Amino acid sequence: MANTPINRLIEAFHRLPGIGPKSAQRFAYYVLRAPEEEARDLADALIEVKRSVVLCQRCQNLTDKNPCWICLDESRNRTIICVVEEPLDVQAIERSGGFNGLYHVLHGVISPSDGVGPEELKISELLIRIRDIDKEIIEIIVATNPNLEGEATSMYLAKLLQPLDLSVTRLARGLPAGADLEYADDVTLGRALEYRQKV
C-alpha cells in the first residue's frame, strides 16, 4: 500500500484492537468526509488522553490525578489490596459494588508464550508499596483471571508475598452465572465442588 495520508490513517485504525481492514477503511473515509472541526476534536482527544492520563504512582491504575481518587479516598478500607491484571478489571469490580478496598494493577499477566514474565509486570511496585507506602495492609486478594496465566501469576504472587506475613487470597473459582454443568470442564467443575457453599 502506498504511503499516502489516507493509507496511513487506515493503517492507524487497523492497528486498534478488534478493527479489521474493512472497518479501518470505513473510519478513514468517514473522517475524510467529516467537517475539519470533527477531525480536529478527534485528534485533540487522542493527544489529550496521551498527555494527561498517567499511571497512578501507588496502584498503577490509569488516572488523570496522581495519586488517583481511589488511593486518596479515606473512606475506603486501606488494609486490603485487590490485585488485578488490567485497568478494565478495576472498573468491573467497582461496578460489582462488592469491594471497598484498594487496588493494584499489574498491567498484564505472566505469559511466557507472549514474552511476559514477572519482571514485565508491576510486581516490584506492589512490593515497594506494601513495604513503604500502604503499611496497614493485612490482606492481598489476587483477582487474576481463572486461566493458566492467571493461575501462574496468582501462585507466584502468593509465594513472593509469603515472607511478608500477609493473608493472600484469591477469587473463588467455579461456574460462571448462566453456565451449563454439562459443558463445564473438569477443572472448573472440580473447583466448584471443592469451594461449595452452604445454601
Next chain:
Amino acid sequence: MPSRIPRVTKTVAIVLKSRRLGDADRIITLLTPFRGKIDVIAKGLLRPRSKMAGHLEPLTMTEVLLAHGRTMDLVTQAQSVETFAVLHNDLQHLSTAMYLLELTDRLTVEHADATEIYEILERSLRALAREDGIQLVTRRFELDLLTVTGFRPELDRCLETGEPVAADEAFWTHRGGGVISSDALANYPEARKIDSHVLRVLRAYQSLSYEEASRIRIDPDLAGRLEQVMHEFVRTQAERDLKSAEFVEESRRVSLGVDAESDA
C-alpha cells in the same frame, strides 16, 4: 456448482497456547499426533456461556472436532480428556509445565507429523502430574525432544575427535552441541569446563531407562546447576530466549526461599 461439504476431522490434541482474536474469539495452537502443530480458531471463547472455553485452555489434553477452513480450521467441539489438575496446585509444577509447552512450541514446525513429539509431551506431563521429580521429567523431556528434532546433545564423545571424554575432563559447548576434550579447545573458543556432577547426571538421564534414572537423587543445589546447563543449551538450539525457562528459575527461587524443599 456442487455444494461442498466442509471436511471435518476429529483429533486428540494438547493445547500449547492461545491468543486473542478480536473481542470474543481465540486462535489456539494445538499439538496433534498426526497433523503436528496447527493453529485453529475457536469462536466465542471469551463469552461467559461458551461451551468450549475450559476445554481449550493451554495445558489441556482435549478431543476436538475441526471444520476445515480457508486459512485456519475452526473448532466446532472440544471435550477435555485430561486437565492435569494437580499441576495447577503448585507453582514449580505449573511453571515447569509451561516450560514444556513453550519448548515444544519453539522446537516444532507447523503441519509436520509430530507423533513422537506428541508422545514425549504427553508422557512428560503425565509424569509431572504423578509427581515424578521435576528434574528427571524436565531433563528427560529436553533430551528426548532435542533428539527427535535433530538437536541431540553429544554427552559422551568429543565432538571433534569422536573419542570418549571422561566426565571430569570434559568441556562443554552450547554452539557445538555437546562435549569436547581439551585437545579440541582451539576450535571451540566458547567452550568451558562442565561441572562433572551435572554431566554424569545428564549422561545417566540420556542412557538409562526411566525407572533406573528415577533412582538418582538430586539435591536442590545440583538441580539448579543441571537446569542452568540445559536451559542455556536449549536457548541456543531454539535460537531465542525462553521466557518460561526464566519463569521456572524464578519460581524455584521464590519457592526455595519459602519452603526450602528438594524437588528431586
